[in-house]
Each structure stands twice: as structure tokens, then as C-alpha cells.
Amino acid sequence: MRDAIRFVLSATLVAFAVGCDGDGGDGMDGGGGGMDAGPRFDGSPPIGSDAGPPGTGDACVPQIEICGDRMDQNCDGRDTSCGDTDMDQVEACRAGDDLTMCDCDDSRADVRPPFGGLPGAPELCDGVDNDCNGRIDEAAECCSGCSGIDPLRADVCTEANECDCSTEPGIGPCAEGMTCCASGCVDTTSDFANCGFCNSQCTDQADRCTGSMCMCGTGPVCDFITQCNAGSCG
Ligand SMILES: [Ca+2]
Numbered sequence: 001m002r003d004a005i006r007f008v009l010s011a012t013l014v015a016f017a018v019g020c021d022g023d024g025g026d027g028m029d030g031g032g033g034g035m036d037a038g039p040r041f042d043g044s045p046p047i048g049s050d051a052g053p054p055g056t057g058d059a060c061v062p063q064i065e066i067c068g069d070r071m072d073q074n075c076d077g078r079d080t081s082c083g084d085t086d087m088d089q090v091e092a093c094r095a096g097d098d099l100t101m102c103d104c105d106d107s108r109a110d111v112r113p114p115f116g117g118l119p120g121a122p123e124l125c126d127g128v129d130n131d132c133n134g135r136i137d138e139a140a141e142c143c144s145g146c147s148g149i150d151p152l153r154a155d156v157c158t159e160a161n162e163c164d165c166s167t168e169p170g171i172g173p174c175a176e177g178m179t180c181c182a183s184g185c186v187d188t189t190s191d192f193a194n195c196g197f198c199n200s201q202c203t204d205q206a207d208r209c210t211g212s213m214c215m216c217g218t219g220p221v222c223d224f225i226t227q228c229n230a231g232s233c234g
């Protein structure tokens, strides 16, 4: 685990160097490691010099640009992107970033955290932290503690190798007949927001979930121009 973190940090520093270096070759290709960054910046304009471009405001003092932090350190009037080399729509982590909030491996599109409306990459049993949550192979499918348990009842394996529902941590897998969904352990045969399966929300054309089906009263859902109220379409 520690080696994996070290690898990610190392990769991050490389990504930082590649993503942020917009001024061409300057000795950054001499091997990995943060120590290489020192000499690179020796030639930077001294703080307080007037080497920066004019017109960016009296207070702008050129400094080393940090990509992706929504700040303009080098006074060119914009932030510098850290890039999205693998084009998975999540920008690469920068040195010092929380690796669970950015692309912890910008060379692999099958490694990314949830971002905006995008779900994270599914955790595969491959020795890699696919969803950038800081844990490797924590999916229930990768866990011997989950063997023999209906996969619908749990989605993660704890560090103690115990099967668990991540939305109700610590209680173990959901009870028999319940399903581990984003809202916790639910009965998908009757849960209005998870009717039939997780995240399957019934609409206004229904008022209940019965037998895993959205229903209006004891009948089927209403047509799309009417709503279901108290068991009747109207
Ligand atoms: Ca990316």
C-alpha cells in the first residue's frame, strides 16, 4: 500500500512537471523526483522584478505558476491547466493535491475519481486504485470476506477484509433481501427511490413501489400527462 502511494505521488510529480511546464525543454527530463524541480526555477525572475507582463494589475508579482488552482501566479492573465492526457475528462493531480479529488493517474482512462456528473471508474481487482479513493481493490468482488454473500448486499471490503455496504459503513453487508444502494440498505421491492434496483426512482405518475414495480395505487403508472395522487391518476 505504501509503495502504491509512493508510486502515485511519483507519477503525480511527473504529471505536474509535464502538465505545467509550458516553456519547453529545460532539463526536466533528467529523471524523476521532486529534487529536479529546484534548478529549473533558479532562473525565474526575482520576486518584485518587472519581468512580468504589464497590465495585469499593480499587485501581480510573477511567481512559479501552479497549474489548475484557479490562480494566476505568473501574471499571464490566466490559470494554467494541468491537462487531461488520458482524456477521461478529469484533470491530472498536481503536487500536493488530494489524490481523491483529481485524476490520480492521468495516463489511464480506466483510472479516475467521480467528477461532476461522471461516475468514478469501477474498482477492478487489478492491483490499481481505479476510482482514486485511496484504496486498492476495495470492491466487494475482490474480497474473500465477501465470498458467499449476495453481491447486491455489499459493495466494499474493509481494510480488515470484512464485507460492508459503504453507504452504511460498519454494519457489514445489508440484511438478507436488502440491497446496498447510494442511500443505504433498501428493499428494492418496495422502495420508491430504488424501485426494482438502485437509483430507479419512480416518477410522479406513480405513488408507490410494489413488487419492484412503480404503481399508482393498485394499478399501473399513469400516462405521462397525468399525475398519480392518492392512488388515482388525475
Ligand atoms: Ca485525465
Ligand SMILES: [Ca+2]
Pocket: 086, 088, 103, 104, 105, 106, 107, 108, 109, 110, 111, 112
Ligand atoms: Ca485517468
Ligand SMILES: [Ca+2]
Pocket: 123, 128, 129, 130, 131, 132, 133, 134, 135, 136, 137, 138
Ligand atoms: Ca479504489
Ligand SMILES: [Ca+2]
Pocket: 123, 124, 125, 126, 127, 128, 129, 130, 136, 137, 138
Ligand atoms: Ca483496483
